[in-house]
Amino acid sequence: MSGTWAPGKARRAARGWDPRDGQAASPEGGPASERPLLIALAGNPNAGKTTLFNALTGAHHKVGNYPGVTVEKREGLLVHRGRSIRVVDLPGVYSLTAYSADEVVARDFMLREKPDLIIDVLDSTNLERHLYLCLQLIELGVPVIGALSMTDEARAQGIEIDADRLGARLGLRCVKTARGAGKDELLDAVLAAAAEGFPAAREPDYGTELEAVIARLVALIAADPVFTATMPPRWLAIKLLERDDVARAALRDGRAVGGTAVDAPHAALSQIEALLEESFAWIAGRFGRDAEIVVSERRYAYVHGAVAEALRKTAEAGFVRSSKLDAVLMSPAWGLPVFLLVLYGVFKLTFSLGEYPMAWIESGVAWLSGRLAAALPEGLFRSLVVDGVVAGVGGVLSFVPQIVILFFCLAFLEDSGYMARAAFLTDRFLHRFGLHGQSFLPLALGFGCSVPAIMAARTLKSRRDRVATVLAVPFMSCGAKLPVYVLLAGAFFPRNPAAAIMAVYGVGVLLALASSLVWKRTVLRGEPTPFVMELPPYRLPTMRGMLWQVGEKAWCYLKKAGTVILAASVLIWAITVFPRAPEGTAPDAALAQSFAGRIGRAIEPLVKPLGFDWKIGVAAVTGFAAKEVVVSTLGILYRAEDGESGEGLREALRRDAGMTPLVALALMLFVLVMPPCLAALAAIKAELGARWLAFEVAYLVALSWLVAFLVYRGGPLLGLKAVV
Amino acid sequence: MRLSELPAGHAFTVDRVLLSRETGKRLADMGFTAGRRGRVVRKQYLGGPLQVEILGGSVLIRRAEAAGIEVVQGGAA
Known part of the structure; x- marks a missing residue:
């Protein structure tokens, strides 16, 4: 001791x-x-x-x-x-x-x-x-x-x-x-x-000159009971010298950092502020750099003294040897190709391997709803359980395998130290658009499913970068949007559907970058977040550590499925069955009469300029639940026998005089940009909060309308009608 | 000279951080303080970030931030 x-x-x-x-x-x-x-x-x-x-x-x-x-x-x-x-x-x-x-x-x-x-x-x-x-x-x-x-x-x-x-x-x-x-x-x-009653450690020494400055500040602060009650005066003094905005605000409104507002007048405020300004000027003059830098330097000097006494080096290591692995993984020639390969691997593993358990869960859910449908008497309750609860939550549960695999990959990349290398490689490009090197992975994952992609943005440490990345994710066409593209491209661009689909994906990427640039200049303005991060040494992640992380995240997601998404699924179900149509009404007529149908008709004037009729409006409304639903809704409304599989619906769409290739293109882009499914919206709310969620929804609704409008109205001007 | 001007593989001694507020503070926190010695390990092409060895570890910083650090070339440990 x-x-x-x-x-x-x-x-x-x-x-x-x-x-x-x-x-x-x-x-x-x-x-x-x-x-x-x-x-x-x-x-x-x-x-x-x-x-x-x-x-x-x-x-x-x-x-x-x-x-x-x-x-x-x-x-x-x-x-x-x-x-x-x-x-x-x-x-x-x-x-x-x-x-x-x-x-x-x-x-x-x-x-x-x-x-x-x-x-x-x-x-x-x-x-x-x-x-x-x-x-x-x-x-x-x-x-x-x-x-x-x-x-x-x-x-x-x-x-x-x-x-x-x-x-x-x-x-x-x-x-x-x-x-x-x-x-x-x-x-x-x-x-x-x-x-021993918790003995406190010794306060670090900032050197005679800085200590004198601190002592004068502490004397003023300690005289003010507002501060002494809630935080250490010396801590506040040092934070003020470091130009800490939170500490400064605490000083101004008499609010203790981390505490609640105190009404007591604190007379010392103007004195403290005056002394602080004086100290900034004195330190800048004495040391030739700003106070916040000097504080850091003095702290390091104190540490250096302590380490010099207690540490003995038996071998002179000098600089850390640069890893041989980094010579490849971070090299100008190999870094990017290897990174793209890693990305492809994560993608493949997540969405291909995940497909099997996903199919099991889906067939399990189908089995369950079949059993429930058989066991429960025909009627509203059965419909609620089968079409609302089981279909809604089951759809969300089916993402769990992908989320588990993805987070396993992410935990591996993060724990091994590779993520920081990837940021090094991509930062230059993404930074131009107001994103960050670490935004790349979440954005790429967005092509598979927005939910894990939005959750993956947690690896970004800065709030600003995280917001920008999460907001950009929905522009990456997720897997659920693909059936919509396949249907429409197959029906209206039969000569080269793949090219049409590729173009839609491309437009998504361009809109993501353009939007990030716009946000950077508007809602996310402000000093760019510095890119100063430690490059961790490579470490082999432990299985236990990774499983731990994965388990926690999967559990968080499941809890969300049980609450927010369940409630929302029931709501969407309710608007498609209420008010009840009389017995024997055809499904399309029943849907047309439901609230969803009425909403579709109500918004028809809004989608008319885009070349859409009310049926598309209804499909868009139900699409909030999940994007695949757009196809099945269209299937019901067009009375196609074989719903999702396509051929019948494709024919039906083509027979609709209002549908032209141009309208189809506008619709594909509309689906691309419109707000993502409920699960993704819930993820955005969890990560960013309700205000950013509202912003994102408003932004996407406005932009999807604008993009579809520009295509539908602007297309003919460019002679696009010739495609018909 | 500024750290951003130093070619890869060269050692340096920090003279001072010219930036202040968040960026300057971050750099100082990561060990870019007067008299500290370090080495530029590599620079990403097309004006990308730098990998710098300093204070027993590797740090990634953008070119723009490196341009705010005044260094003296040499001083290899």
């Missing part, structure tokens, strides 16, 4: 802020032992955090989202020597700025939930980079224990770390862990810290 720890309570009292103020249980003595300890697991991406989390909590964990954001929250409970401990896995981050959702989530968690302790996972092979985050965790005022991971790899690289010495220097306890070993020592250290 190093003798550097001040008694925790006294020390925190001296800082004027106790992270556990306001909590029910007392941190001292008996009552606290009743309450499970709350431990946050923090660290850089690729630090070995997930491995440690799994080792600590085993299978006892649950996954959810942090409130208001799509950042995954993993939580587990464990018992060590009779004491229950709750472990929350924080997102992997390099720093704690206000610039990314992950980082804001991590720091808000510390300020709001006030965990008893942070376990910071530190990669022993690259301590300097990892300790940089550690210092910022210490500043949040929550006690920290350092878990040195990958110590065996470090030893292999000739790096010897004196954990006690490092701990003494930083004023925190450091425990060596490697591949699950050291788990008990770590938990013992947690309990030891609890027994």
Whole structure:
């Protein structure tokens, strides 16, 4: 034990802020032992955090989202020597700025939930980079224990770390862990810290000059009870110097970061702001660069000093050797072809291999609805169960195999480190259109199914890029739109249906890029997100880790199928059967009289300029459920005997005087651009929220109309009618 | 000179990050701080991103961001 720890309570009292103020249980003595300890697991991406989390909590964990954001929250409970401990896995981050959702989530968690302790996972092979985050965790005022991971790899690289010495220097306890070993020592250290009343780590030193600036700010901030009640004054002072927008806003409206608004007047505001501006100017003059950069530099200098003392290199490694694999995978000549091959492989695996279980599920659903149809008496209830619930949810369930396979591939690519290489290869092209190197994969997957594609956009760390990517996905013609194209192209472009279909796909890609460009200049304006990402070393992903990730995502999707999509399927079913037609009405007449039919007729004036009649309007409305439904709806309305299989419907369509090749082309493009199916809309809402979903739907409705209108009205001007 | 001008394979020492706010802060957080030594591993063609070795790891940055880092050539470790 190093003798550097001040008694925790006294020390925190001296800082004027106790992270556990306001909590029910007392941190001292008996009552606290009743309450499970709350431990946050923090660290850089690729630090070995997930491995440690799994080792600590085993299978006892649950996954959810942090409130208001799509950042995954993993939580587990464990018992060590009779004491229950709750472990929350924080997102992997390099720093704690206000610039990314992950980082804001991590720091808000510390300020709001006030965990008893942070376990910071530190990669022993690259301590300097990892300790940089550690210092910022210490500043949040929550006690920290350092878990040195990958110590065996470090030893292999000739790096010897004196954990006690490092701990003494930083004023925190450091425990060596490697591949699950050291788990008990770590938990013992947690309990030891609890027994001592959670001693705080030593505050990092920013050097005499910067410390003087910080001290003046802290003096002003600490005098204001609004701030001292909810966050460490020193933390706020440093964040202000780093030009942290959230901290600055907190200062202005008297709102604690991560907390609620406080009405109390805070007289110190104008003084603090004046001093801050003065400090910015002084630092810029003294150091020749902006304050936020200087703070980072001082932090690294402090880390460097600590590491120099505690780390011994038995072999001079110099620069990391560049991987031989990267010489191929990232090379100008081979990188892109290999990437396209990988993409093709993922695609093939997802949609070809997925077809078999998908067919089983579909036939299972068909069997079930057959049995139900036979068992239930003819009538509304049977229709609701068979055509509404089973058909709707069954259709969604059939995507599960594809989602599982896809996420397995994604987990492999991500965990192995290949995803970052792919971003390197494609960023140049996509960045021009306001997208990101990592947008490529989700967009390509969109050709198969929008749902997994939208979920795949989670690999993008920046909110802006994620929004742009998700919004662009529906332009990639998904598999369900293909039957519509096949039908129409077969009927109206018999000489070369494939070329017509290809053209529609091409238009989709062009519209995706053009739309991204438009969004970049309008709704997604603002400073471009910097592309600064660590290139992780290649690692062989563990089966367990991948299965874990896949299981979680598949489960999230299933939960959605059981709720949102079920409700929506029933709604779509209801508008196609109500109001009830009298017995013996032909199916087409019944559909025409239903709400769906009425909506189709009501919107007829709107689709008339596109050359469509009410039947197409009805088909488009039912198409919200799933795009394949467009074909079966047309089948009912055109009274074609053999619904989906085509020949009869094709003939029927051709006989319709209103349908010309030009109208068919307009319709194909209309189907291409119109809002995606319910499952995809639910996915967009889950990823981006209701406001972006509303935007996307409005945008797609408007654009699909415009595109169809331009083709139908503009086509003749270009002499396209000649195709007839 | 700027980091973006350095050919692949060359070592450098960071003089200072000229950018500020989000991009500058990100770069500094990733280790682009005064006096730090690094090496350009490769540059993607057609003005694509750079792979830079710095602070014991590899970092990918865009050409535009690299143009905001003033470096001195050399200083190989």
